[in-house]
Structure formats: C-alpha cells, structure tokens
Amino acid sequence: MDRVLQYIDAHQDEYVDVLRRLCRQPSIAAQGIGLSETAEKVEGLMAEAGVSPRIIPVEGGAPVVYGEMRGKIPRTLLFYNHYDVQPPDPLEEWTSDPFSADIRDGKIYARGVADNKGNLVARLCALDAMVHAQGELPVTARFIVEGEEEIGSVHLPRFVQEHRDLVAADACIWEAGYRDLQENIVLSLGVKGICYVELEARGANRDLHSSVATIVPNPAWRLVWALSTFKDRNERVMIAGFYDDVVEPSDDEMDQLRRIAPYRDDGAQHRDYGLDRFLLGVSGIELLKRNLFQPTCTICGITSGYGGPGSKTVLPHRAVAKVDFRLVPNQRSEEIFTKVKAHLAQHGFADIAVRPLGLEDPAKTPLGAEITKVVAEGARRIYNREPLIYPSMAGTGPMHVLTGERGIPTVGTGVGYAHSNNHAPNENIRIADFVDGIKHIAMTLHLYGGGR
Amino acid sequence: MDRVLQYIDAHQDEYVDVLRRLCRQPSIAAQGIGLSETAEKVEGLMAEAGVSPRIIPVEGGAPVVYGEMRGKIPRTLLFYNHYDVQPPDPLEEWTSDPFSADIRDGKIYARGVADNKGNLVARLCALDAMVHAQGELPVTARFIVEGEEEIGSVHLPRFVQEHRDLVAADACIWEAGYRDLQENIVLSLGVKGICYVELEARGANRDLHSSVATIVPNPAWRLVWALSTFKDRNERVMIAGFYDDVVEPSDDEMDQLRRIAPYRDDGAQHRDYGLDRFLLGVSGIELLKRNLFQPTCTICGITSGYGGPGSKTVLPHRAVAKVDFRLVPNQRSEEIFTKVKAHLAQHGFADIAVRPLGLEDPAKTPLGAEITKVVAEGARRIYNREPLIYPSMAGTGPMHVLTGERGIPTVGTGVGYAHSNNHAPNENIRIADFVDGIKHIAMTLHLYGGGR
Numbered sequence: 001m002d003r004v005l006q007y008i009d010a011h012q013d014e015y016v017d018v019l020r021r022l023c024r025q026p027s028i029a030a031q032g033i034g035l036s037e038t039a040e041k042v043e044g045l046m047a048e049a050g051v052s053p054r055i056i057p058v059e060g061g062a063p064v065v066y067g068e069m070r071g072k073i074p075r076t077l078l079f080y081n082h083y084d085v086q087p088p089d090p091l092e093e094w095t096s097d098p099f100s101a102d103i104r105d106g107k108i109y110a111r112g113v114a115d116n117k118g119n120l121v122a123r124l125c126a127l128d129a130m131v132h133a134q135g136e137l138p139v140t141a142r143f144i145v146e147g148e149e150e151i152g153s154v155h156l157p158r159f160v161q162e163h164r165d166l167v168a169a170d171a172c173i174w175e176a177g178y179r180d181l182q183e184n185i186v187l188s189l190g191v192k193g194i195c196y197v198e199l200e201a202r203g204a205n206r207d208l209h210s211s212v213a214t215i216v217p218n219p220a221w222r223l224v225w226a227l228s229t230f231k232d233r234n235e236r237v238m239i240a241g242f243y244d245d246v247v248e249p250s251d252d253e254m255d256q257l258r259r260i261a262p263y264r265d266d267g268a269q270h271r272d273y274g275l276d277r278f279l280l281g282v283s284g285i286e287l288l289k290r291n292l293f294q295p296t297c298t299i300c301g302i303t304s305g306y307g308g309p310g311s312k313t314v315l316p317h318r319a320v321a322k323v324d325f326r327l328v329p330n331q332r333s334e335e336i337f338t339k340v341k342a343h344l345a346q347h348g349f350a351d352i353a354v355r356p357l358g359l360e361d362p363a364k365t366p367l368g369a370e371i372t373k374v375v376a377e378g379a380r381r382i383y384n385r386e387p388l389i390y391p392s393m394a395g396t397g398p399m400h401v402l403t404g405e406r407g408i409p410t411v412g413t414g415v416g417y418a419h420s421n422n423h424a425p426n427e428n429i430r431i432a433d434f435v436d437g438i439k440h441i442a443m444t445l446h447l448y449g450g451g452r
Numbered sequence: 453m454d455r456v457l458q459y460i461d462a463h464q465d466e467y468v469d470v471l472r473r474l475c476r477q478p479s480i481a482a483q484g485i486g487l488s489e490t491a492e493k494v495e496g497l498m499a500e501a502g503v504s505p506r507i508i509p510v511e512g513g514a515p516v517v518y519g520e521m522r523g524k525i526p527r528t529l530l531f532y533n534h535y536d537v538q539p540p541d542p543l544e545e546w547t548s549d550p551f552s553a554d555i556r557d558g559k560i561y562a563r564g565v566a567d568n569k570g571n572l573v574a575r576l577c578a579l580d581a582m583v584h585a586q587g588e589l590p591v592t593a594r595f596i597v598e599g600e601e602e603i604g605s606v607h608l609p610r611f612v613q614e615h616r617d618l619v620a621a622d623a624c625i626w627e628a629g630y631r632d633l634q635e636n637i638v639l640s641l642g643v644k645g646i647c648y649v650e651l652e653a654r655g656a657n658r659d660l661h662s663s664v665a666t667i668v669p670n671p672a673w674r675l676v677w678a679l680s681t682f683k684d685r686n687e688r689v690m691i692a693g694f695y696d697d698v699v700e701p702s703d704d705e706m707d708q709l710r711r712i713a714p715y716r717d718d719g720a721q722h723r724d725y726g727l728d729r730f731l732l733g734v735s736g737i738e739l740l741k742r743n744l745f746q747p748t749c750t751i752c753g754i755t756s757g758y759g760g761p762g763s764k765t766v767l768p769h770r771a772v773a774k775v776d777f778r779l780v781p782n783q784r785s786e787e788i789f790t791k792v793k794a795h796l797a798q799h800g801f802a803d804i805a806v807r808p809l810g811l812e813d814p815a816k817t818p819l820g821a822e823i824t825k826v827v828a829e830g831a832r833r834i835y836n837r838e839p840l841i842y843p844s845m846a847g848t849g850p851m852h853v854l855t856g857e858r859g860i861p862t863v864g865t866g867v868g869y870a871h872s873n874n875h876a877p878n879e880n881i882r883i884a885d886f887v888d889g890i891k892h893i894a895m896t897l898h899l900y901g902g903g904r
Contacts, residue, residue, distance in 0.1 A: 030762030087764050151763055196763045205726030207876040210776055211846035213750040214743045215730040220751035228680035274657030278667040291666045298665040299672035300766050301757035306774055310482030311603055311648045311809040312539050313776050314752050314875050324662055324765050357763040394663035423766050424659040
C-alpha cells in the first residue's frame, strides 16, 4: 500500500484539478439544470480512472451513471454517490461564484464540492491510484451515481427494481462523511428518511392593495395558521399518529452514543453556529439521541407577498411553504404524507394544497458489520485516530431503497468537515481532507480485499 | 366653463404625454430610487402649468414640492399628492415594463400612474386649461406633493410643523378617488391610519443543512408561532387592547352606508377578485361597515429560506415578516406599535425584533362640509351621475397630520377605476378617466370660486 499512498501524494494536484473541473459544471436537480451534461462528465472521469462506465437513461428523470472495475477476489464493494447538487441560492452570500471552484486558503469552494462531488472524485482517484501503483484492485468496485439525490431520489426505486443485478454487492460505502469540529473522523451507519412537502395557499386571483384586507382572504394568514398547527413551541409535532412508529434507540445504540459523546464538544459546536445553547437546551448524549433518533418538522422556506426593503402595503394572493419531515425507523414516508394531508383537512385547511416533493424511508445498518470494522481500521491507519461510529446520520439518502431493503451492510465516510456548509452558501472542502479521503478509500479497498 | 372643457378636449393628447413622461421616471420610496429626480420633474411640470413651484428639502428624506397659483377670490384650495410609488415587484407579472408607460386599449400602464401620478398631473392640467381658456383661477390653489407617501409619510409631520403657513387652506382635495366596478364615482372623506411593522427572527449565524433541525432553532418556526398569536382564524386581532379605541360608525355614517349600498354589486366585485364570496361571507352594508370602520392586521410579506422551484433542505437562519395594521378612529399608531411590542414580549417572543416602518393616524372629515358638496356637484356635471360619498376610504394617507389636526375639510377624488391595480402588477388608468378627471378638477375650482 505504500506505493499507492505515495502515488496519491505525487498526483494530488491532478486529482484536485479533476474535482474542480467537475464542480464547474452546474447540476442543480431542483431546477433541472445541467444534469445530462454532468452525467457525461462523470462517465468521462470514470473512463479516465479505468472504470467501465455506462450512462443509464431514467425515464422522466436524470440518468444514472453506472461504473464497474473488476477486482482480484470475488467480493464486491458498491459505492453510492450523486452528481446533482442543491440550488446555490442565496447567491449574494457567496464570496466566489458557486460554480467557479475557487481555491482559497487550501480550500475548494463550490456548490456540491462537499455534497457530493468531492467524495465521488476521491473514490475514482483511489481506484486510479491503486491501478497505477499496483496494477489491479483487490476487490470489485461498483458505482451507482445518481442525479436526483437532492430532490429525494425520485426515480431511484424504479431504477433499482429494474437493475437488481447492477446493485448487487457484499457491502456498500455510502456517499459522505466528515471531520467534526474536534477533527474526529465521523462514520455513520444509517440515514433518516424524509417527507418533503410544498404547501400552497391561494387567495384572490392577483395581489391587491392591502386596504381590502377586511374583506379578502389572505393566503399568508391561512398558511401561518395551518403551519402553527403542525408543531408546538416545545418542538412536539402535533400531526395525529406522527410518532406512532418511532423506535427508541437500542441498548447497543445507546452504548455507542456513550462512546461517542466524550469526543464531542457541544459548546464549541453551538458557539460555531452563533448560538448560546442548542434547541431546548440539549447537550451530550441527550443531544446525540435527539439528533439521530428523533424525527423533525422543519420549515425550509416560506414565501408570500413583498420581501424587499422597506414597506409595501400589499395583500398577497399566494403563499408557499416548503416543509421537510426527517423520519426515523420505522416511520414510512408515504404514511407520513397521508397523515399530513389528513391533518390539514381535519384542522379546516383543506383549501391548502399539499404536494410531495420527496419521499424516502429511513434505513440503518446494525452495529458490528465487517465493512464497518474495515472502514474504521482504514481510518485509524490514514488519520491516526479513533473514528467515531454513529449509528445513524441526521441526514437523508436513498439507503433504504438501494441497500437497506436487501440488508447490504452500508457505511458512510467522506471528505467533508465541520465548516463544509453543505446546502448553504460557500460550500467547501479542505484539499488536505480530499487527499486523505482518497487514501482512506484506497486503504479500505485494500483491507476489504484481505490486505494487511 | 365651456371654453375650459373644450380646451381640455383639444389638448388631451399633450396632457397624456405629460403624464407618461412623469411615469417613465421611477420614484420608489421604499428603495430610495429616483426621488430627487422626480421632485425636479414635478417642479418643471408645475412651472409649465403656470404654478410657482418650490422644492423644499427634507432632512433625511425625500423633498416636498410645493406649488401655488393665486386666484381671483381670497379662498384657498389645497391639493395633496405624492410623487413616489410602490415597488414594482413582482416584475415577472407585468405585461410591459412598469416604467415604460405603455398605452394599450385606451389605458396607460405604469407603476404609479393611478397611485398617484395620474391624479397629480390631472390637477396641474386643470389649472393649465383654466388659465389658458379663461385667464385666471377662481380661487387660489396650493400643492403639497410629497415623496414618501408609500412608506408612511415619515417626514411629513415635521414638514407640516415647520411650514404651517404653506399648508393653510380653506379646504383640501385629497390624493385619489376612483370609479368602481359599476362605474360609480367614489368620493371619500377620510383615511385609515397605519402601523406597518417588520418582524425579524434570527437563528444560527448562517443557513444550515436541515438535518440539524433537531438541535438548532428555526427562525421560520419562531415567526410562524408569533404571527399565529396576532390574529385568530375568525379575523379577530388578539393583541391586548387593540380594539380599545375603535369608534363605531355614527348614525349619520350608517345612513350614508345605506345610501351607498344599493349602487354597489358585491357579487361582481368578489367574482372580479376570483373569489366565491368575501371574507367571513360579508356583503352589503355589513361589508361596507367592516371595510371602512374596522381595523386590520395583514401579512403583506413573509420571507425565509428557500423559495425557488423544487425542494431545498435548508434550515434558514433568518425569517422576516411585514405586517400592516390599518387603523380607524380613535386608534393611535404609536399606541398600537407599543401594544404589538408588548404582545410579543408577553407571549414569549421577545427574541423577535420589531421595527416600525410607517406610523400614521386615521382622520375623517364630517359629512356635509361645503367642499364635499362642491366636489359632488362637479362630479354630477362632468360624469352625469350621482357620486357615492364614502365616509372614509379603506386606504391610508397622512390626512391626520396635514389637514385633520386643524380641521380642514378634505375630500378625495381621482382618476382611478376598479382595475387600476394600485400597489399590484399592471397598474393602469383609462385615458378617458384621466381626461374626465381633469375636467372634474376644473369644475370643482369653478364651483368653489362661486361659479355656476
């Protein structure tokens, strides 16, 4: 493996260039921007790395890029990634163009560089380095790179149904992971599900002078009143049956939280966010438990009427909210959507339209799987520290449909860090983390193939 | 007067051109755009019409344009207008550029053409026509044209205090009036007050991935919860003491509503707005009473997080709402602002910042003043129909500070119509109404000067 690691060090500038090229190609799933172009670029990068690529069209959606490289022993490691990114807004808060991939202070800034292009490219670079430095891969590597992760992997379930053979594997490396504020290496074994809805209230057929507010309904009020019935001020979701299927963490999982807690510094984290304390004052194990095992109900956006400077006395004719529910085992996204609809009707808000923009179920790999041990050992060797293994992450992904349903053990690791600003302005990764991430994937392949 | 009316007919194209020129100059008070430029243009138009103009600087605000033309008898009619306009957004809903003053189907489309440039220009044109056609004005005319009406006439109180001599008058013609859906001429004798506030909730120091919503406060939720305590679903404002000073309409005023009601067609109006019925199902006299004599609490805008197409899973760090309270006698805007602040604190929302963006008190002229009879008689002669005299309008203006405090009888009339779209996209007036409006002002001056 020494030659592989040396090869990575020697070629790191090239690898950074490959990543920047990919980041300069916008690929915004929510807005349908640049998806097939990006799929072609990913196909090209796979071919450069020696992976056999295939663009698989998806009816009504963004294509999936599939890749495979055969290994020495009959064992297959699947990599799940996505080439789409979140919308870059608010643009005015970016220091450099979100698609310029600027380098400043050893960091690459770009929408998607952390989530998820940096991880995808690191994995391809690891294969490239192994093939060049030692001629072949220890195990077979497969890639599923989709283009709709940021909008809830809408077409992935059908894709998996139609291509069961392509996604067969002994284990899976999930899309991402990061170093926390204390530089701990965070690995995670599960994802939350999501039910993302758009609510729309309508009033008159056009915006009106607000002097008619005595006699014309205001959709902004309707939406505020409806939303205020979703969650109380103690953060309890008030939708009937919302918590019915929530499973408490197991004893093993609580033990794992107790192992993780001492490595963390809650104070540093909330200060970093500019907060005096966390929501409801939680900290320590209670914070971890809440963040990993409790579902959420979040207003991601609300828009109505005038939002510019100063005052405008207008009665809006339309109000829209975007709300995500992050779900935990054993909540089911379809059922939650049904409950949200029923809740609106029961509370007198049948006039408010509700549209599902993303439905995904939660998934989890049990503690103690071999791939977890391998990834953790790889981390010890590359980073020289004990990684933190989280029973789940607080984020979402299509793990349930891709590996969860078939019990393929899956672990997430990646090149982000505490200030990567995923989904937010000035998304970035540190170049040093990117290079270490390449090495970590190479080491993982080595160990999973039986190497020492 | 025949010669004056003929002169107006003969010069109507020129008068339309004057108006379009003024409309092409943006003057957005909320955004501080083009205000002094517009004041200079108004000064120029006054000079062209034979009025002696004066731009009076206002410390920290937009200048006031004052104008005076001496008349035959020692009697003074004051005209109150404003040269500023509302922001034109949402721009994408305009058929033509809001500052192009396009003519289509006999209508002029421009931000501000109805509110309030069309009225200002009609008044100047009436003077121009009278001077040209009959050599002099019957009474002295004065103009106060401010540039901050759309942001609550912030500096007008101080201006009036410092220039009591300039605003002295025997009566006042207020800025606007319109023809309703049934083409009735609407005159009005009062305005509501306003308390316009901006509420701002803040969370973390930056937008975050929504997966941390379990542990990081969401300002959009704070704002929704706070707003939901302002008004209940039956439109009752729940702020303590909000209704304390509301005065019920007098018997005379109720009689006046009974006179107006038969001329109106509520069904046509709510259908025009695309509604099945009015809010709370009101109609007839009840609707008039509610619209003219009840205060409001209106969300004019609410903005937080992602508002683009599709989904973005972000936890916003900021949420802003713009709320206007329209006030009726004897509510006081400063007191209402104090009550809003106290309400937030009492309900556990002291973290939400509240800023006043406009505070104005309501004002009303009693039924039966001489100027009202004169304006009504002028309307009968020009429009050949009985005008509807509303005891108040549902809109707001600085009448209290300008004429209300000193008991100067004031009546509003103007060139708008039911589809003028004040404060909304595609604001417009009909050219025929503009020409009639010029004649109506000329006739009013004639009658107020004792003419037959």
